[in-house]
Amino acid sequence: MIVVENLYFTYAPQGDYVLKNINLEIGEGELIAIMGDNGAGKTTLVKHFNGLLKPTLGRVYVDDVDTRDVPISELSRKVGMIFQYPEKMFFSERVWDEVAFALRNFGYDEASINRLVQKILNIFWLWKYRDSSPFILSGGEQRRLAIASVLVWNPKYVVMDEPTAGQDAVQREILLQIINMMVSQGKTVILVTHDVEFVAEIRPRVILMSNGEVVYDGEATRLFRNPGILESAGLTQPILFKLESRLRDQGLIEGGFNTIDEAAKKIISLLGDERL
Amino acid sequence: MMRNIHELFKYESLNTPLHHIDPRSKLATIFIYLVLTIILSDIMHLLIILIIILSQLAIGRALRKFAKGLLTLTPFLVLILILNYLSLGSVSASLVPVFRFLLFLAIMDLFFLTTDPDDFALTLESLRLPLTVSLSFSLALRFIPTMAEQVNEIVEAQLSRGLKLDQGNFFARIRKYVPILIPIIILSIKRSIEVAESLEIRGVDPNIKRIHYVALKLSMRDIVYFLVNLGLVIVVYLASSYISSESLIALLHFSKI
Numbered sequence: 346m347i348v349v350e351n352l353y354f355t356y357a358p359q360g361d362y363v364l365k366n367i368n369l370e371i372g373e374g375e376l377i378a379i380m381g382d383n384g385a386g387k388t389t390l391v392k393h394f395n396g397l398l399k400p401t402l403g404r405v406y407v408d409d410v411d412t413r414d415v416p417i418s419e420l421s422r423k424v425g426m427i428f429q430y431p432e433k434m435f436f437s438e439r440v441w442d443e444v445a446f447a448l449r450n451f452g453y454d455e456a457s458i459n460r461l462v463q464k465i466l467n468i469f470w471l472w473k474y475r476d477s478s479p480f481i482l483s484g485g486e487q488r489r490l491a492i493a494s495v496l497v498w499n500p501k502y503v504v505m506d507e508p509t510a511g512q513d514a515v516q517r518e519i520l521l522q523i524i525n526m527m528v529s530q531g532k533t534v535i536l537v538t539h540d541v542e543f544v545a546e547i548r549p550r551v552i553l554m555s556n557g558e559v560v561y562d563g564e565a566t567r568l569f570r571n572p573g574i575l576e577s578a579g580l581t582q583p584i585l586f587k588l589e590s591r592l593r594d595q596g597l598i599e600g601g602f603n604t605i606d607e608a609a610k611k612i613i614s615l616l617g618d619e620r621l
Numbered sequence: 622m623m624r625n626i627h628e629l630f631k632y633e634s635l636n637t638p639l640h641h642i643d644p645r646s647k648l649a650t651i652f653i654y655l656v657l658t659i660i661l662s663d664i665m666h667l668l669i670i671l672i673i674i675l676s677q678l679a680i681g682r683a684l685r686k687f688a689k690g691l692l693t694l695t696p697f698l699v700l701i702l703i704l705n706y707l708s709l710g711s712v713s714a715s716l717v718p719v720f721r722f723l724l725f726l727a728i729m730d731l732f733f734l735t736t737d738p739d740d741f742a743l744t745l746e747s748l749r750l751p752l753t754v755s756l757s758f759s760l761a762l763r764f765i766p767t768m769a770e771q772v773n774e775i776v777e778a779q780l781s782r783g784l785k786l787d788q789g790n791f792f793a794r795i796r797k798y799v800p801i802l803i804p805i806i807i808l809s810i811k812r813s814i815e816v817a818e819s820l821e822i823r824g825v826d827p828n829i830k831r832i833h834y835v836a837l838k839l840s841m842r843d844i845v846y847f848l849v850n851l852g853l854v855i856v857v858y859l860a861s862s863y864i865s866s867e868s869l870i871a872l873l874h875f876s877k878i
Contacts, residue, residue, distance in 0.1 A: 436803035450783030
């Protein structure tokens, strides 16, 4: 469990707080989206989870360990962090070495490294590229490689910063599969994003941030039916929910729909009614 | 450690006399100080120049920034000291290159911390340097903070992959910078191509004569600033052949007896 207690954070000693009085509990196996517009403090918050940043005031505990007491390298074994545009960090000549880098840092023996790298490259459809340069891969493959090079050490918590940034529709679909896979493995997955459409597809618990504060913490569906809070945090409703509120405003539907399929059925039945 | 290096040359717009001096006058001034630093090799003389530069940095309210930058570079200063000691075998002789390095930094800071990057670009152009040279120079300066941000990002990403920068012996530590340096080099090359393209689509053409919206004007104050510094440099240079740290030590010995 990750517990955040009265967290305040400032980059400069006398500067303004970029995180203000954050209190959170993130349980095991949860799927969470931390949302908010640019500068809301999302990335700053998640950097506290693996100790890259230490609280100015308050505490952050990862499995009851105070993040101030342990080095980043130790926390990172539990909390895997996948940064925005993670392919920027590639430096190896071979895909294999890129994935093995972290395992070597964490002191795995060669036999385990071979086994783990082979396994993860196969899962991520990258085995055939094992001896190629990471830089010849396509954008989507590079993103997958970057994710694989973190998941390879099997961290219990996985933080993904803006995973959908710069990814096309097919890659988003693959990303969804990867996230589902992680959740089914019992991992805690924390997504940092302002991509409402992506969040609407996975419906996680949403922690909404604005100006360094948590303004909403709860179900995604309930949040998306509340355009007021969304707009105050610089976000807009996903298309599905916009459609829903338009139809509801016209008195055409009651309640709402949860999936595109449900929406399609409702609309078809509405059309059917008119034809009668 | 690498995170604050860019602070060394980051300009801050302040209202001090030094900020208002014409950049050309400042450039000429730091040039003569740099020459003096290279000519002189006695610690005492270098110390005197340092005091002059530091007092000017104080006037430009840039002393704190200089000190901060210096702190991040302390490992390099120690490295210079050790390497020189290994080859020269004397502490006092190996202190000279350390002091020179320190002075170079201070002198560069005197210019860059008090000169608007835009004015710097104008200065280079007023020196009749080709646009390709002056533009690349001022762009390089402009991109230092951007690059520092990128370094920070990459360091954080690699730390999150278990990289331990502060472990192992000297050579092991240097090798640990490979996962940071390679991405930075690659990103810099990519960005330079992007910048070049964006300059081209905005009509930058080195073969066309440019005119400027803001023109630099040399005032009496700028000339006086340079002449005062020139005077100081000449005095230090002339005095250096009469007084050295050795003669001072000898004098101290003499007075003890």
